[in-house]
Amino acid sequence: MEKRIRVLVAKPGLDGHDRGAKVVARALRDAGFEVIYTGIRLTPEQIVAASVQEDVNVVALSLLSGAHNTLFPKVVEQLKEKGLNDILVIGGGVIPDADIPFLKEHGVAEVFTPGTPTTKIVDFIKENVK
Amino acid sequence: MDIVAGVLSGSRLALSRGITYVENEYDEAVDIMRKLYPHTGNAYVIGITGPPGAGKSTLTDKLAKEYRKQGKLVGIVAVDPTSPYTGGAILGDRIRMMDLTMDEGVFIRSMATRGSLGGLSQKTADVVKLMDAFGMDIIIIETVGVGQSEVDIVKTADTTMVVMVPGLGDDIQAIKAGILEIGDLFTINKADRDGVDKLNIELEMMLELNPKGVDWRPPINRTIAEKGEGVVEVVNSIEAHAAYLRESGELAVRRKDRLKSELFTMVNDRIVRYIAKQVLEAEGFEETLVNLQNRVIDPYTVVNKIVSDVLK
Ligand SMILES: Nc1nc2c(ncn2[C@@H]2O[C@H](COP(=O)(O)OP(=O)(O)O)[C@@H](O)[C@H]2O)c(=O)[nH]1
């Protein structure tokens, strides 16, 4: 009846800047989503455990440190292991174009690089959420 | 997914999904709650409220860790306000509890108020029941203490703790009205800051002026939640209050009162919904509205007719 789209915004990896992630979190809230903001320096295991507890529809990962090729696929894989097959995983941050096909092959639905208007992220979620 | 069987057998995914059903008011939720009800009533429920930024989440994290040391299973419901403009929310309480995320003996759920103020306390009560049936020994509800709805939420709790911080100036006056009355215990957090003694005295005076019952005098503890200082004392105060409630028989009285008001809310909700449906979907309702607008008919007559039809 009162379904709301719930999005977990998380920063895996070691870099400590979450300005970008916060901007995205605010944009998603302004689009009417419930954003569970989990802060910085999370392990994939923590992100997955939080997703289980929060029953989110979307996991939005943000990363600046360059470890996306290992961390993003890990999150996708572990969500599946927990039986969370319907969660839409999206990624953002400093990610070279060349890496995007690899990430998509590994279950990341879309990658948003810096400068992407937040409305694009909102629209993508609305169109693809299960 | 069989949510009832899942919750009773310890599936975290089932618990999580069950909470979503309750939050979204899915039709199945009633049946799920009906079946789980016999398995509830075992958890001790603690409500934590206070102004934004007081350190409620940080303190919740530390309290939960203390209870985990005692081997207890802990459920946490963290409620944050929904933006009235966009309908969205940023739920950030988990940030302070990240260490607990991997602990299988803890389950944290963030909830937004979703504007349905009356409905929220009912939903929170159901989420608490889900965690209770799941087997949690202690359930902590964290809410921002600003309005009546939050006060209603903590009424779900057996013990309510109000968290305050020094240096808010006259804020204590503003907060006083609703919240001081519901505090079974008070915690002055950020005791590393100036103004702790002053706040303590103010609180004491206020409690003196508004004595709560006869036998229980709300204790005032001091904490530095960030460093975990004073947390054991808070747990001891909670235990003391729980013991007082049990020995005096007030726990049973409180829980019975709660059931009564919960039942009343549920009946009320159901009836209001039924009537709204009857009225809005009644044949000729659109025409009635037009007639009202054109002054062909008056609302008083319409109300009389609707009420007598519904009560028929
Ligand atoms: N100085 C000081 N800061 C604290 C203490 N406890 C919490 N904080 C900080 O206060 C801020 C708000 O804490 P939080 O737990 O989110 O408050 P809440 O809004 O009441 O849940 C955070 O930056 C905490 O690190 C404390 O005892 N002393």
Ligand SMILES: [Mg+2]
């Ligand atoms: Mg908080």
